[in-house]
Amino acid sequence: MPYLIDGHNLIPKVGLRLDSVDDELDLLVRLQEFCRLRRAQVEVYFDGAPAGQAITRKAGMVTAHFVRKSSSADAAIEARLVKMKKTAKNWTVVSSDARIQRAAGAVQAGSMSAEEFAQEMVKALSRGLTKSKSDSVLSPDEVEEWLVFFDKRGR
Secondary structure, three states: OEEEEEHHHHHHHHOOOOOOOOHHHHHHHHHHHHHHHHOOEEEEEEEEEOOOOOOEEEEOOEEEEEEEOOOOHHHHHHHHHHHHHHHHHHOEEEOOOHHHHHHHHHOOOEEEOHHHHHHHHHHHHHHHHHHOOOOOOOOHHHHHHHHHHHHHHOO
């Protein structure tokens, strides 16, 4: 099942801190593992990209959208739902924001709160750890690519 996720809404629900320098990267690594274990597709949206850094990056089954400061992740998710038209019903929107949940319902997409999704992630990740501790979530090249990307954003 594919998901549209409000990233900053989910970060504190999975035990990460929004004030951490690597909060987005840490969430992306966890989402990558979740997608591998569940064979799921995720599009995650983050607010507040600095000027000139509103971009989209893809790694495996995770697509990260960094939304410019003059907009919001909520607005980007709503626009994505509208653009999907009838196929939106195949997606689940993850946000604890009632407005976004209503927008999902309006196009017949599923919705779940960030808390509910965090519980699903924990279940999947804990099962994955018991099955194989040696599997790598990201290749060393992918980790380096994300680190370079986040280093550039911080400047």
